[in-house]
Amino acid sequence: MSEAQTLTTPDPVGGAAAPVGQTGTVSRASAWRRLLKNPMGVAAIVLLGLAGLAAILADVLAPFDPNFADLTAVLLPPGGEHLLGTDSAGRDIASRLLFGARVTLLSAALAAGVAIAIGLPSGLVAGYYGSWFDGLSNWSTNILMALPSMIVLLAVRAAIGPSTWVSMIVFGVLLSPGYFRLTRTAVQSVRDELYVDAARVSGLSDLRIIGRHIFTVVRAPIIIQTAMVCGIAISIQSALEFLGLGDPTVPTWGVMVSDGFRNIYREPLNLLWPTIAISVVIGAFVLLGNALRDSLEDLEKTKEKRTKPARRAKVAPVEVGTEHHLLKVTDLAVAYPQPGGGRKTVVDGVSFHVDRNEVVGIVGESGSGKSQTAFSILGLLPDNAIIAGGAIQFDGSYLVAPGEDGVSQGRLAPLRGKRLAYIPQEPMSNLDPAFTIGSHLARPMQKVLGLSKEAARARALELLASVGIPDPARTAKAYPHEISGGMAQRVLIAGAISCDPDLIIADEPTTALDVTVQAEVLDVLRGLQARLGMGMILVTHNFGVVADICDRVVVMQNGRLVEQGDVRTILRSPSHPYTRMLLSSMLEGKEPMTRLLGAAPEALEVAR
The missing domain is CATH 3.40.50.300 (P-loop containing nucleotide triphosphate hydrolases)
Structure with a gap:
């Protein structure tokens, strides 16, 4: 059996194939095209793209080294060579925002990557095979979900020291149960479907079935979940650094928020710039998640751009001469x-x-x-x-x-x-x-x-x-x-x-x-x-x-x-x-087939 299948358009209600003579295949707009047609998705992509470019080109765009301190230029207001002013150590805020984008976005990607690397494979295996691995995985995820994330991160910081990367790795482990449960539930809903049984019968390996037939079911939810997780990771990382638990030598938006808050009465704008950056990026991830949901999960809910005819205030009388019919179509x-x-x-x-x-x-x-x-x-x-x-x-x-x-x-x-x-x-x-x-x-x-x-x-x-x-x-x-x-x-x-x-x-x-x-x-x-x-x-x-x-x-x-x-x-x-x-096509009046056991001896010999 070939893995390539011809998809026919289902009857919108009955589930049957499209009638003969009508179009059987629907040319769907790609998810990417649908995403680009969504204003919410376009706005999210533009904002995240700008943040990504700032992170990549920070060495070129930043006018100063992010850790260069000029004690003669402490808490300067915006203007001059310091476009957004300076902080309490005389460091250029615009430069630190650009370099902070690099660290902040990489930390979010690290947390999401660790969570996916743990939760996705374990969810696929547990959902598809079940057995002892499913029980063990469920037990492990229940323990992880019972742990208070912030306390765990504080304990890790006390044991290892102020490391953004270690904190995000640990946070990714704590986020992995969400991916595990999402994947496991999606796989369990389709592992007994007929098309999966057909793939088994055709001789495909379990790895091939999971990769080609099962993984496609969880792909869209995982992408949407990742967009949300990245926003959560940025907020947690920024919160830890706001509490003074980050590495002060590494320029991040959370460190800048902490410094701005300590000097809020002396220069309020120092708190405004990193807060805007964090809010915009987290909001962009939320918008992207919603737009991805619309483009990946709602492909069937298409709407035709049409102008509906105005409803009549009074309904026209029925067709003359048909009033006696109970129903007339x-x-x-x-x-x-x-x-x-x-x-x-x-x-x-x-x-x-x-x-x-x-x-x-x-x-x-x-x-x-x-x-x-x-x-x-x-x-x-x-x-x-x-x-x-x-x-x-x-x-x-x-x-x-x-x-x-x-x-x-x-x-x-x-x-x-x-x-x-x-x-x-x-x-x-x-x-x-x-x-x-x-x-x-x-x-x-x-x-x-x-x-x-x-x-x-x-x-x-x-x-x-x-x-x-x-x-x-x-x-x-x-x-x-x-x-x-x-x-x-x-x-x-x-x-x-x-x-x-x-x-x-x-x-x-x-x-x-x-x-x-x-x-x-x-x-x-x-x-x-x-x-x-x-x-x-x-x-x-x-x-x-x-x-x-x-x-x-x-x-x-x-x-x-x-x-x-x-x-x-x-x-x-x-x-x-x-x-x-x-x-x-009805069976009435048809000649039934003769059973082999009732056949003549010579027919049996031929059958042998």
Whole structure:
């Protein structure tokens, strides 16, 4: 297996590959370009660049030696040959600021480098392998984190003497647990992913897997953490030297702050210059960390520069002659902005309607736009999704009026739960493990229907019984992990009908269930729909489910509607080649393969 993989654009909601015929690869703007487009990042880079240049060119730019003392020029104000004045020993402040930048920035880099050298490799190994090394590393980091950093640094200074470099090495060791925990947590979150298993199966060594597949996960957080750590290291180093614990012969900003503070009443400006330098550099590191976070971690959250159309004060009346439809979707188009500019359309020109007491199935393969259409009706599209065209009307009112680029949440909020309900396809992941089944059902009824706690509990038991759960009282007291997947799906169905909705949208409600439980759940849905007379949209890729429960069917391919009609007509005489292809992919009527053990003796001999 090759390590180079072709990346396809995922469906923004469903996770499926992009439909055939649409662009499958997204040309992302590089993190560097995104950083340079961020004013905050540009400001940080400029400030740190100037500080770095000052440190590198200090020998050229400084007018005096930083330790040259002129006792005849003590505490001079700014001006003349001393641009920023002199300190209490007659040393030129501008020269000491330039040389101080060198020592201060190098000390910050040293602390961050030591922390990374210890925390990053140990976090990678502990997160990937676990075992005894993970336990030992955790124990060690817990001890280091329990140590008071300032007291440790004071003890080191007392034992070794005033050394900026030794202090920063020790401080880097004390900072390493942060890198360790950050790295370990990130690695543990991906070490069991399928692509890591595939790399193992393909024969790649652990070192190669960690370097190529695991390290990329922690790279962005480490860079952001380092920007923050450098600012912290500068503040700690300056604090130690302000307390008089640094080497007075080494020009640093902290030593200058200490000298300026002692003479604050004689020459206040001597304290101002190093304080400004420290504040600006630390602030630049903070800005850089935030800008890096935006450029490295938020690449998916792209925003298209567009002018939104003005919202209408009054919503236009719905299309004449369609008021009797419970739901009508007209020429719906859904698009997503791309990092390089432009839009990618995932649903285009979809039109259908749903009447009361009717089940309409939306069928298509993964990536055909089924879920995007359903989520458009429910107002559950991602924030960056755009309704690029069309309209959605529900019971005589617009949810999306022509010309609007999204569902009106103000119009949708009163409908959710009460008149519009949703059944998701993953039953276990949609139940909060911290609450009982009874709480999941009762609380919405208290909120939406205004029922008392006792009445809501009684109705919850009735709902559980109506969906075929044999012991409603016991199930209501259970937590989600204590029930099966089939029962969890029944609970979600009970929750969907709890507030007597007019329309239910079921997004592949039987996909995660085995065949026997699928049939039972479909029986429950069919019985409830017939008894309550509600409309239903069933999103599925299985024509067998459509034949079992639906009245009409809508077939989608590549985000477009290719065929629709009543189920009997579509199943018996489909007009579109794609529909015929979907029907031919079903297993019904296929000749099963002959088992090898049941083959003729001559066939067995050939097999040998």
